[in-house]
Amino acid sequence: MPPIIGQDKDALLAVLAQAGLTDISQIQPLADGLSNHNYHIETPTAHYVLRENADAADSFCSREQELFYWRHLAKAKLAPELLWVSGDQRYYLSQYIFAQSLPSFPLASQFAPLMEDIEGRANLLTEKAILASGTYTLEQPEVPREPSMASGYQELSLPNLSSKELSWKELSWKDLESQCSAATFDQGETHIEAWLQSHAYIKLAADQQAWSLSERLALLDSLTPNRAHSLLLQLLQQLRVQATGPYHISITEQWQEYHGQLLAFAAADKGEAWQSRLAQLLSIQTQIYDWTATLADCLVEPQFCHRDLNPHNLLLKDNQLYCIDFEYATASHPLCELAVVLATHQLTPAQRYLLVWQYLAGHPGLTSDAIKAIPAAIEMYWVFAVYWALLMAAYTHGERQQEYFDWFDHFWPLISHAS
Structure with missing residues (x-):
């Protein structure tokens, strides 16, 4: 500019x-x-x-x-x-922090269809063949037969790639911006588990030894295109131990606070565009109640939460992430932090799996089965996003108001059962 x-x-x-x-x-x-x-x-x-x-x-x-x-x-x-x-x-x-770039190993365009297929089937072998080798040239690998999500088996055929096609590139952290819904997260977890299960059969048949969680995580870590998940985990662990201070709000209380503000505006004449979007929000109140209840059930104690760790609020310097924008910071549910990172960063299913298991390991603020509540936490992140957009629209007019309507419409499909 x-x-x-x-x-x-x-x-x-x-x-x-x-x-x-x-x-x-x-x-x-x-x-x-x-x-x-x-x-x-x-x-x-x-x-x-x-x-x-x-x-x-x-x-x-x-x-x-x-x-x-x-x-x-x-x-x-x-x-x-x-x-x-x-x-x-x-x-x-x-x-002013002079942010540095993130080294990343992009997949060649020939692999785009296969990488997209990771979201639809358990085909992480493609990532393994490209990324686990740690080299810039690949010979045609021997790929085991992998069960597909449909019946039967399929063979994966990988093209020969030149070193030029497999070169490293530099990404600014904001280039990792993406949107992940709870449904997409669930799908990725299912496919990772399926792939790990099939890989376990191969390992156990070879050496008859148990395959530990640390071994599984180490294997997945070797399949990642960059270290974004490791840097995010480091930041989350550092934030977790910060003092909570005198401020606190639960996810349920936040929902009730936002909802009360919306209902107050509903009594005023905010126009048809605003009222129609309010009606959409009112249609999912039962689901919201269920998600907040799920999150309350896995909470042991709150922790400090930034609550908006999207890529635009993070700066990378000297192999460490720094936070900016503390408008929503408070003591709250530990899954708030994990959910926003999962929801807003372009991470592979393997990276999300690693981040989840390592973040939850021995977390003192969560029950042992808190992993089951992660989809609800992601749902509530997007719920709060649409509440925010509609409330901001209530405070503004003209083109600026339409911008917030556009944000509402962008976030709405990321919520399950939204139509």
Whole structure:
């Protein structure tokens, strides 16, 4: 984007002067958040981020709570340092982190159909043949016969690939943005389990030794195209041990709070487009009740949760992820953190499987059967997304309101039983 010019620049310069910055070389817009605007500020000696909060977002978060957690996480070296806050809490000035790229091993275009088939059948052998070798050239591998989701068996035939077709590339973390529904997560888990089961038969027939969970996870880890799942796990484990502070809300309480706000707006004339989307939400209240009950049943104790760890809120530097945007941070259900990562990151079924098992291992805040509640946690992540979109639409008008309607329509199909 070009640098800010004209009236907007003058207004931002006045804000920066309040923060003690006057020798400004450049003001560059960064990608907008859905509820704030961010600018890269450059001076002759340093770089900063200026964030401008949207008025509508004030109804969703306590600025005091947001700043409490931001400062706490910055002290723990898990967030950029917060340097200045305007008196009205509309503007924040923080450290600028020069994010690094994630090395990734992309699959050649010839393999796209086979990789898509992973979501429909247990064909992770393709990933194994490409990624487990650790080489840039492949000979035609001997692929075992693998049971398909239909009856019978099928042979997988892999093309010969050149080193040029199997070269590494660099991804910015935001390039991992994707959407995963609970149904897609369930499907991937089923296929991974089926593949591991078939692989176990081969191993047991060969050496008659038990196949431990650590061996299975190590095998899956060798099939991954990048280390995104490992970096996410590291961050989740670091966040898990942070102090919860004085703030807390359960998933059920969050749902009730959002729902109460919507019903208050329903009494006003928000127009047919808004009311029709409210009717859609009202049609799945029974399912929402069931999902929240499932999550309550597996909770032992809450933990600190960022609650919005989507790829745009994470920065990679020196092999570590840093968080930004703490508008929704609080103490809450441990599956909140896992659900948003699973729902918003482009991870293979193998990476999701690894992340789930390693995150849940010995987690003190969850029951031993909490894995069964992960689909409900993903459902509730998307439920909160549509609540957020409709509430933001209630606070806005014109083109901006239509933008939030579009977000509602984008998130809605990701919820099970949504029509």
